[in-house]
Amino acid sequence: MSEKNILAYFKSPEEAESVSRKLQSLRVVDMSIDRFSMYPGTDPYGDRNLTGMDSLSSVTFGNTIGGDAGVLAATNTSASGMSDGGQGGPTGRDILLTVVVEEESFDKAMKIIEEAGGFV
Structure with missing residues (x-):
């Protein structure tokens, strides 16, 4: 199966962690949350x-x-x-959620991220 990646930016680690918990129900291959400056x-x-x-x-x-x-x-x-x-x-969105999902889960993952206010 093929995989797709998503780079989503958030305003706080809590926002990204909330989304990561929701994404766990999908076919996630890898996921990380990082702050950059x-x-x-x-x-x-x-x-x-x-x-x-x-x-x-x-x-x-x-x-x-x-x-x-x-x-x-x-x-x-x-x-x-x-x-x-x-x-x-960087101001505002300095939290990066990186997600690798199976291709069939990509659209659902994007919807979860966007509904939570993530910037893709």
């Missing part, structure tokens, strides 16, 4: 550099991002103070 690898206990701060972004944004993700965050135009920004990261 503009700056991955946000380790609040990252190494500090010689200046005593994690990165420029920790000073300007007040976050605790360190390491490579801190360097990435410091490249944001809002971190330097030379711009008003305007490049906001």
